[in-house]
Amino acid sequence: MSLAVTSAPRRRNARxxxxxxxxxxxxxxxxxxxxxxxxxxxxxxxxxxxxxxVWDVVTSPRVLAxxxxxxxxxxxxxxxxxxxxxIVAWVxxxxxxxxxxxxxxxxxxxxxxxxxVAGIALTALYAPNGPIGLWLAEFGIRAAxxxxxxxxxxTFVGFPFVVRAVQPVLEDLDSGLEEAAFTLGANSWxxxxxxxxxxxxxxxxxxxxxxxxxxxxxxxxxxxxxxNLPLRTEIAPLLIVVRLEEYDYAGAxxxxxxxxxxxxxxLLAVNGFQRLMATPGAGR
Amino acid sequence: xPLIIKNISKTYGQSQALHNLDLEVGDREFLALLGPSGSGxxxxxxxxxxxxxxxxxxxxxxxxxxxxxxxxxxxAGMVFQHYALFRHMxxxxxxxFGLRVRPRRDRPSAEEIKRRTDELLRLVQLxxxxxxxxxxxxxxxxxxxxxxxxxxxxxxxxxxxxPFGALDAKVRRELRYWLRRLHDETGVTTIxxxxxxxxxxDLADRVAILxxxxxxxxxxxxxIYASPATPFVFDFLGAANEARGLVRxxxxxxxxxRFPLPGDGSGEVKAFFRPHEVxxxxxxxxxxxxxxxxxxxxxxxxxxxxxxxxxxxEIDWARGRLPDGVTRGAQVRLAPERFTVFPAGT
Numbered sequence: 001m002s003l004a005v006t007s008a009p010r011r012r013n014a015r016x017x018x019x020x021x022x023x024x025x026x027x028x029x030x031x032x033x034x035x036x037x038x039x040x041x042x043x044x045x046x047x048x049x050x051x052x053x054v055w056d057v058v059t060s061p062r063v064l065a066x067x068x069x070x071x072x073x074x075x076x077x078x079x080x081x082x083x084x085x086x087i088v089a090w091v092x093x094x095x096x097x098x099x100x101x102x103x104x105x106x107x108x109x110x111x112x113x114x115x116x117v118a119g120i121a122l123t124a125l126y127a128p129n130g131p132i133g134l135w136l137a138e139f140g141i142r143a144a145x146x147x148x149x150x151x152x153x154x155t156f157v158g159f160p161f162v163v164r165a166v167q168p169v170l171e172d173l174d175s176g177l178e179e180a181a182f183t184l185g186a187n188s189w190x191x192x193x194x195x196x197x198x199x200x201x202x203x204x205x206x207x208x209x210x211x212x213x214x215x216x217x218x219x220x221x222x223x224x225x226x227x228n229l230p231l232r233t234e235i236a237p238l239l240i241v242v243r244l245e246e247y248d249y250a251g252a253x254x255x256x257x258x259x260x261x262x263x264x265x266x267l268l269a270v271n272g273f274q275r276l277m278a279t280p281g282a283g284r
Numbered sequence: 285x286p287l288i289i290k291n292i293s294k295t296y297g298q299s300q301a302l303h304n305l306d307l308e309v310g311d312r313e314f315l316a317l318l319g320p321s322g323s324g325x326x327x328x329x330x331x332x333x334x335x336x337x338x339x340x341x342x343x344x345x346x347x348x349x350x351x352x353x354x355x356x357x358x359x360a361g362m363v364f365q366h367y368a369l370f371r372h373m374x375x376x377x378x379x380x381f382g383l384r385v386r387p388r389r390d391r392p393s394a395e396e397i398k399r400r401t402d403e404l405l406r407l408v409q410l411x412x413x414x415x416x417x418x419x420x421x422x423x424x425x426x427x428x429x430x431x432x433x434x435x436x437x438x439x440x441x442x443x444x445x446x447p448f449g450a451l452d453a454k455v456r457r458e459l460r461y462w463l464r465r466l467h468d469e470t471g472v473t474t475i476x477x478x479x480x481x482x483x484x485x486d487l488a489d490r491v492a493i494l495x496x497x498x499x500x501x502x503x504x505x506x507x508i509y510a511s512p513a514t515p516f517v518f519d520f521l522g523a524a525n526e527a528r529g530l531v532r533x534x535x536x537x538x539x540x541x542r543f544p545l546p547g548d549g550s551g552e553v554k555a556f557f558r559p560h561e562v563x564x565x566x567x568x569x570x571x572x573x574x575x576x577x578x579x580x581x582x583x584x585x586x587x588x589x590x591x592x593x594x595x596x597x598e599i600d601w602a603r604g605r606l607p608d609g610v611t612r613g614a615q616v617r618l619a620p621e622r623f624t625v626f627p628a629g630t
Contacts, residue, residue: 174366174368176364176365176366176368177368177370179333179335179362179364179368180362180364180368180369180370180433181370181381181385182334182335182355183333183334183335183355183360183361183362183434183443184355184361184381184382184385184433184434184436184437185355185356185359185382185385185386185437186381186382186385187385190385194370194381194385195370198370198372198373199370199371199372201372
């Protein structure tokens, strides 16, 4: 310690904020309790089946189908939310109209609603005898009890993430940027594509990843609308519950581990992409 | 005069930013719009850039109606106060932006854009910086990138909105002379908005002084300084002392002293004089009596605060040592070397 004190004036990275060690320690312990320890338990649990056993569970047709549906539908929902969320954020920030505040408040409702309630409401609407379901049926489209229903539910629960991630960044965007592009002769499409979107891209990617991650883990709203037919409309989180109800804890953990690994890889890839696209100035 | 601004007004709801303003700008001229904040100078610049439309009035450029032209047809290169550089683009991409967004038939080839970008980088003395991002540049360098970006569209006029406002004093001064040389080199008609009178006087061919949405005076810097048209102009161009006076028989009566004042006219006036144009005399000398209430040494000059009645005047003494007896509390006589008078009602 005395050495540290005597050399302190020359230390180049002297920390100005007090309590660094305390706060770091707190952060690590908190993260461990909340995230790492439960996840470690999940990672360790399935191996009582043996490596081959885990592999068998994960590659069984029913699990593969469930994983494919969960991640596929989540990706589609995230893509829909990317476009629609961006448009809604744009309208909320850039346009003045009566009821704007009300609309703004409505955005968060998917967060507040118990997902089961959302699921039941969506099912009532999209069921073959529901108001929207009847209309869709005329075109031969079946929404409820089909993969489309899963996408609808996941889009619903992920929607606020994109809007809330993009909105503040769009609000803070220097209006001078668009004005500069305007005086340089850029038309409104060029101003949007070449100036505004690149500026909000990091926020958009963050919002979309959050919406995606939320959708992958979503359970409550989907099980009502999906119909839950194994191999067809059964999502991975539901399959885990099914396994638990069969007292197959290791099997449930194996499916969970597969979801965890896939999610981790995808979020890691998104992060890497963000870093790749980030310009040196993006953070400032 | 290629740029003729006629009877321009701009109203925002209740408040009027510009009042029936007329202004003409010559070819290749460097004109400074000088005024305090809220005087309407930036509003005028934004009207010329096409960012806002005036409530009434006309602007013509080379005989054509400027207001009916789109931004692309106007070719008004604008430099913003905070530069508004595109952070996600390299310096070269920023500069080439105005060329890349042209419709396909007018768009130069990629090689041509690169050639022009390199040329502009040379012009603003940023050769080799093309691959950097704006955040990797200093404030002065960013300013020059903004300048190059505006020049890339081969502007018919260059509009600069407080271009040095975000820079520190030393860089400001360096860039000021650089900008003047750049203008002499490129010859683009330039309108420059600033609230810094020193900057305007240093740089511009002519200065237009705005106050409350109206032009108070337009003219060459020296002419304006030598014969300001209104008290506002006198006050805005530098530190000023004001005294009430009376003109009679070719003499200006100020307090208990009389000064010769060539020219006719008589009556009550506001008499202004500059702090550095004052002679300090002993109590039995020439000038009006005042009491020294403060002596502040500030670099090359000494600032005296003198009181006469309820009026406190500032005197800058830059001629070496103060005369004997001039200390706090002393009674002295002040004899301004030059007065500028305006009728009392103005």
